[in-house]
Amino acid sequence: xxxxxxxxxxxxxxxxxxxxxxxxxxxxxxxxxxxxxxxxxxxxxxxxxxxxxxxxxxxxxxxxxxxxxxxxxxxxxxxxxxxxxxxxxxxxxxxxxxxxxxxxxxxxxxxxxxxxxxxxxxxxxxxxxxxxxxxxxxxxxxxxxxxxxxxxxxxxxxxxxxx
Numbered sequence: 001x002x003x004x005x006x007x008x009x010x011x012x013x014x015x016x017x018x019x020x021x022x023x024x025x026x027x028x029x030x031x032x033x034x035x036x037x038x039x040x041x042x043x044x045x046x047x048x049x050x051x052x053x054x055x056x057x058x059x060x061x062x063x064x065x066x067x068x069x070x071x072x073x074x075x076x077x078x079x080x081x082x083x084x085x086x087x088x089x090x091x092x093x094x095x096x097x098x099x100x101x102x103x104x105x106x107x108x109x110x111x112x113x114x115x116x117x118x119x120x121x122x123x124x125x126x127x128x129x130x131x132x133x134x135x136x137x138x139x140x141x142x143x144x145x146x147x148x149x150x151x152x153x154x155x156x157x158x159x160x161x162x163x
Contacts, residue, residue, distance in 0.1 A: 037051060045158060046117075049065070067094075071093040075092060148161075
């Protein structure tokens with residue numbers, strides 16, 4: 001019974017955190033593209049990723065992602081304590097990268113001509129992870145807003161698509 005109570009409390013805490021992050025993302029002021037097209041800032045890493053998508057450069061997209069982080073997060077979610085095993089983590093990262101490549105090779109590329117991107121300040125989630133709101137404004141007037149995690153690895157920032 002104690003475990004069930006802990007699971008409910010943990011779920012409530014996670015849902016509350018997600019709620020506040022989504023509220024933050026909806027209200028966060030966004031800056032114009034004044035960030036360098038490099039990986040020295042979280043916003044710059046997002047620009048590098050978006051630039052690779054615009055150029056249809058799958059290798060460039062892969063180079064700015066952090067599949068190892070995504071693998072550890074996924075394995076941590078399994079709750080078996082295997083995320084610390086370097087062999088399992090490396091194998092999972094390789095599988096995630098292969099799946100990412102396969103997905104992009106089999107889908108139409110988005111047309112990012114004339115798209116203007118704006119980015120929020122980075123919201124720290126922990127010592128190496130931040131969340132940045134990215135707003136894409138399309139020439140048609142449509143907008144797409146997403147809160148994206150970016151992690152620091154050494155002196156570089158990398159984009160992650162993991163919870």
